[in-house]
Amino acid sequence: MTDDTTVSLLIVDDHPVVRDGLRGMFESAPGFTVLAEAADGVEAVERAAALDPDVILMDLRMPGGAGVDAIRELTRRGARARVLVLTTYDTDSDTLPAIEAGATGYLLKDAPRDELFTAVRAAAEGRTVLSPAVASRLVSAVRAPAPGNEALSAREREVLVLVARGTSNREIARELFISEATVKTHLTHLYGKLGVKDRAAAVAVAYDRGILG
Secondary structure: OOOOOOEEEEEEOOOHHHHHHHHHHHHOOOOEEEEEEEOOHHHHHHHHHHHOOOEEEEOOOOOOOOHHHHHHHHHHHOOOOEEEEEEOOOOHHHHHHHHHHOOOEEEEOOOOHHHHHHHHHHHHOOOOEEOHHHHHHHHHHHHOOOOOOOOOOHHHHHHHHHHHOOOOHHHHHHHHOOOHHHHHHHHHHHHHHHOOOOHHHHHHHHHHOOOOO
């Protein structure tokens, strides 16, 4: 895509004032055309199918149809449009699902005007665009140990050994001279580290990985 190529846009946001502001911003700049607006994710999918925009500026939290669900559906349908998330939220619970669903980029609404223009052009070309805050979060998530890859503490191993023997929480507490509440805490931690949800699965995974026996 060259600098003189016009990028077509679909703006998706549940706030009319935000949609109006974005439409005015892009229509006043050369190289962009706004095809339509949508107030929620469901409408966004319908309009994208009808209009085939180059880029969809997608908010995330919208009554009537969330942005992540819309991105997931657009990806499932094989839509040509690139989705650039534009939102006020940068938590892990927002950024990671959006990227995993198929978003090309993720910007916050406080992004400067020129940065937004550049990001839309980059998204239209298929390049990933991330705000610094979001990029930092994604890097941290990638570097974080995956479930099952974290080492158990010595105490967690002791609890696991006793669990494998069929020992109850009360008996474990008595044997290790700790409270039942502490036993439950250790179990919660080792479940998380092993990537399981119950005692039986914890024992099975522990044997499979050579932690036990």
